[in-house]
């Protein structure tokens with residue numbers, strides 16, 4: 001007998017769900033993720049801005065297996081994170097997922113899907129010394145060990161953000177060889193070009209693209225005198241084929257500080273700077289990094305940092 005009213009309530013609840021379905025949960029959440037750029041290709045740097053209606057305590061985000069850091073912004077500015085789309089990423093649907101905890105204790109899950117669009121990189125034929133195409137066993141062993149060392153470095157980033165503001169181009173130069181080109185080296189297929197080649201004369205000063213710590217400064221078989229800067233939170237820049245290096249392992253560098261000089265060491269066809277960037281282990285175009293404006297920094301900051309950079313010369 002007393003089940004009847006309960007049954008009525010159940011039926012009316014069910015009908016409410018059918019005729020008055022609840023709004024999609026995302027539209028009622030006090031936060032959303034906005035991604036840039038709007039068209040995303042392999043090799044791009046993706047910037048995610050968290051748009052919120054109340055104060056945020058923490059943000060934990062992932063893109064596939066990539067942890068996307070959202071460093072605490074300065075002075076209550078917007079929370080933003082950077083993700084890397086590897087130069088050989090498969091085109092298709094991806095999703096950035098974030099767990100946001102607010103100061104009032106509420107925790108929500110966000111998901112922002114996007115498409116990685118297909119991109120065809122040009123093929124380039126280059127001719128280098130034969131020892132760089134078929135290294136002797138000693139050189140082969142050395143190159144393999146150096147490759148392992150770099151791979152280990154990409155996994156050990158400083159958990160703090162060391163960079164500030166925007167990233168600068170290390171040399172003022174015309175681009176000579178674009179990012180991502182599929183290379184045929186001495187008529188043999190090589191690995192894709194994971195950086196950009198900036199043409200400059202031997203001895204041209206190379207500036208640190210941003211503040212960071214030197215995690216490698218040594219002569220490598222393929223990339224010659226090479227400096228790697230760890231900018232923190234999975235972000236690295238690499239400067240190769242240098243004639244001389246002005247920094248050592250462990251040094252802290254400022255944005256714009258001269259870290260090396262352009263040269264032609266390692267596997268090259270002439271003097272230039274090979275400039276590359278790793279972001280959460282993804283090989284991304286460093287020129288895309290210079291195009292990202294960091295929302296958490298007031299624009300006036302960049303002027304202060306430029307002056308500091310000049311002093312660092």
Ligand SMILES: [Zn+2]
Nearest residue numbers: 195196197274
């Ligand atoms: Zn290069």
